[in-house]
Amino acid sequence: MSIDRNPGMALDLDWVSETRVNRSAVERRASTLPGRRTVKSHWQAAWLVRAIQVIDLTTLGGDDTPGNVRRLCAKARNPIRADLADALGITSLGLTTGAVCVYHEMVESAVHALAGTQIPVAAVSAGFPAGLNPLDLRIEEIRRSVAAGAREIDIVISRRHVLTGNWRALYDETRAFREACGTAHLKTILATGELATLRNVYRASLICMMAGADFIKTSTGKETVNATLPVSLVMVRAIRAYQARTGAKVGFKPAGGLRTAKQALDWLILMKEELGDEWLSPTLFRIGASSLLADIERQLEHYLTGAYSASFRHPMQ
Template identity: 70%
Template sequence: MQTLTKTSTTADQLPQVHEQRNDGIPLDLEWVKAVQANTSAIERRAATLPGRRSVKKDYQAAWLCKAISVMDLTTLSGDDTQDRVKRLCAKAKQPVSPALLAQLGMEGLTTGAVCVYHDMVETAVKALDGTSIPVAAVSTGFPAGLSPFHLRIQEIRESVDAGASEIDIVISRRHVLNGNWQALYDEMAEMREACGDAHIKAILATGELGTLRNVARASLVCMMAGADFIKTSTGKETVNATLPVTLTMIRAIRAYQERTGIKVGYKPAGGISKAKDALVYLAMIKDELGDRWLQPDLFRFGASSLLGDIERQLEHHVTGAYSAQHRHPIG
């Protein structure tokens, strides 16, 4: 087995360290209303990708290490405790056993971030002190986003004050379903302002938006309002990240970059639990947006159980045998 080449550096773990931040643009309703989505073509393209893009052996192991480096290791449960979050942060710092990483030549590999509820931000920040791993907080009445707006704004500010360097907000789905793009833009812009220097990921909850056209338009409006990332889901919806939704959103990102010159990040979340699925998403990003989007400042997986399956695949690559799932706990 050949030693892999490291694909990330310490600087790569920081949010948006390489690119100009998206300050947004005035709402362009003509552009928004002109956006369409050819659902059948998008679904056909998404369905054929897994069979046309595959990597094996050392190449597969390298791509799986890349997937770890862009992972937002997440715990968003009602029974979260400080000890659980501390264990999660330890896992983020050492996501794969040191011996296995040494055999792969990937010492120092970490996840892209740790994502927690607001109440656990301070605990996570302390646990990650001395590392370059950012803490992301889910805010604004996550996951429904139906709390009073002034409380959602205050929650953002308190998460930033607690030390979160990334804020995952949820949009009001009703604005999309009603076609009220001005309201969505104004809401997003105010949330962006409340984040200050912290980077903002706009969660669209795509499974609740009805159509791919709505997904495309909502993606564009959130970017116009200054989103640093657009994200598929809270992970709590019935339907979360899918390949058709991903293709729709990253093509909106590409259109925005072509029009403005600004690169916006993308985060699929919810339902991505297998290593083979992560490889398909990475292949789609590479095909549609290019290699630059394969870095943590422009791409993240929102995941928890995904890491365990990737560990098993890497161990199989090194030893030729699969280990039991319970040997790779999150914490």
């Protein structure tokens, strides 16, 4: 499934300034939603398979090597053991993760390791994770990653523009990133743990979408607080409002701190309830994670056998 890319729109500061977020109400909705919806048995297994399909399987360590990126890519190509896929009856599905996400220096290794598959390589870029490198270098970094074969670019926004209310600067910068991406899809990381308020999260989400983001993403995984359900709720509501006003569909990617199968289900439920079934596919929903896949594979094995295996039986790299 493919959709038209978000073309962006002119900066609308009135819209930005009139946004309001009721924090207590958001926290209440976020804390009660996982108790209001649940999936059991076959449905749970299927939803976990879907969770695998939306994972941006990620390694962003200072100690990344071509070797461990190759092993991660092997996991992306075959996310669960063949016998499990067979028992689930989904062998013909050709199950893979949604993407592999790495630093620029590892793009080439990843592209090479994923040759012959449809799995895109995503590169974190623009001075990830702080976003404080010179602007021209950040733009150049995007160009180099796209040239190296990255089909998706995860940039970090300048948090200082949000914290100082410099929306024009944030818009212009994100526009420039989008142009540098060319045909590669742009995911904008808000680093919500550093934006101080939920209203700032909502406003930054709007600015990024106005500037043409294909996805808005919660976190780098390097902040003290990363993806949470309340910030995710605020961001998906911004996506809904943006679609209502412009017709454009923007994707959502929580990242950082999603480690358990149960969390993955909570986020899928959030997408289904707040945005609808269209956001339950890798086209419009991704989860940035590394160890999550191991827990999902373990839960699927439990679904099939009734027994839990030790986590070391599901190595990632």
